[in-house]
């Protein structure tokens with residue numbers, strides 16, 4: 001159904017291919033920037049990817065002003081405040097995020113702190129709070145999941161409050177996303193599987209949730225198709241560069257879709273599982289996606305049924321039959337990924353404790369993404385889903 005009104009925005013330049021990384025200094029130059037602060041993490045450094053990035057600066061008129069390589073998984077406001085000081089001390093003029101969602105969102109958070117000249121990121125939590133123009137931000141994703149290279153959101157932990165905070169603004173879109181398969185071939189199997197399911201969850205939720213529109217639908221369907229055709233291949237053989245590049249594009253398209261349509265109950269619960277119990281974002285989504293789809297069945301069977309062919313499911317029978325077949329296809333994909341990579345299929349196996357359910361449910365119903373789910377949920381209803389997924 002055509003919405004009465006919608007907006008769609010994506011100002012990110014996409015550079016995709018197996019020589020894409022070599023364009024980094026050129027892209028900086030185009031943005032008028034010449035001294036980068038690279039934000040990355042220890043896993044990415046150990047995989048040799050920082051060295052690869054450093055090497056492309058040789059012979060260019062751009063330089064690396066500083067490297068912050070201590071990004072924790074699920075970065076916090078405190079980390080962003082600390083890294084912003086390094087940016088200023090070293091006289092950097094742009095940010096390069098090298099990593100998965102944690103490094104990318106840290107870079108977005110640092111950008112807020114340096115551009116707004118504030119001492120604490122927390123002051124900017126929420127929607128459209130940013131007023132100043134941002135510094136140039138170039139993103140080189142090393143996971144294929146969050147889509148943060150093409151979204152308006154940064155998800156950053158408030159360690160004290162044990163919640164994941166969202167910062168959203170059109171100013172948070174990166175300027176350039178560089179998708180290069182050589183930055184992805186080192187990704188371990190389980191992270192490939194979990195982050196790939198995050199990409200799928202973005203696409204499915206973007207397609208099903210209340211703010212869907214025809215343009216984001218197109219990106220969501222492309223993402224689902226690319227995940228279906230390439231995720232198992234990328235897990236089976238990490239060195240499969242075409243599959244890696246396709247998954248990078250799947251994550252990007254999922255990000256573009258949900259940045260405009262938002263997500264729903266699966267992400268509400270996954271954010272809560274991350275904030276309360278430190279379950280990795282992709283793992284939580286992988287486990288919860290079929291249960292969230294099932295929860296929405298009575299409101300959204302027709303829309304979920306439209307996804308059946310793209311998920312490789314049966315398109316015969318009633319709309320409800322087709323929607324159930326789509327959910328079954330998601331379950332089968334997770335099962336296959338679990339066999340190949342050890343991806344947990346149950347919250348229990350991901351380390352959740354039953355006594356954490358009430359806090360997770362309370363956090364989930366207060367998560368902003370819940371507003372976009374086709375069907376409201378109470379604490380009791382979320383606990384019932386968590387029990388099923390346990």
Ligand SMILES: NC(=O)c1ccc[n+]([C@@H]2O[C@H](COP(=O)([O-])OP(=O)(O)OC[C@H]3O[C@@H](n4cnc5c(N)ncnc54)[C@H](O)[C@@H]3O)[C@@H](O)[C@H]2O)c1
Pocket residue numbers: 041042043044047072073074075099100101102103105142143144145146147148151152153154155164183184185186187188191195198255274281282
């Ligand atoms: N801003 C958004 O649009 C958005 C959307 C969804 C999720 N998120 C956030 O993103 C974060 C999760 O990001 P993620 O799932 O990409 O994981 P991540 O960035 O936390 O990385 C997971 C692990 O994988 C390692 N790793 C990453 N790339 C590697 C590579 N190529 N080779 C070897 N090791 C590699 C890292 O070192 C890290 O230990 C969460 O905080 C989540 O809330 C943000």
Ligand SMILES: [Fe+2]
Pocket residue numbers: 146198201202267281285
């Ligand atoms: Fe996500």
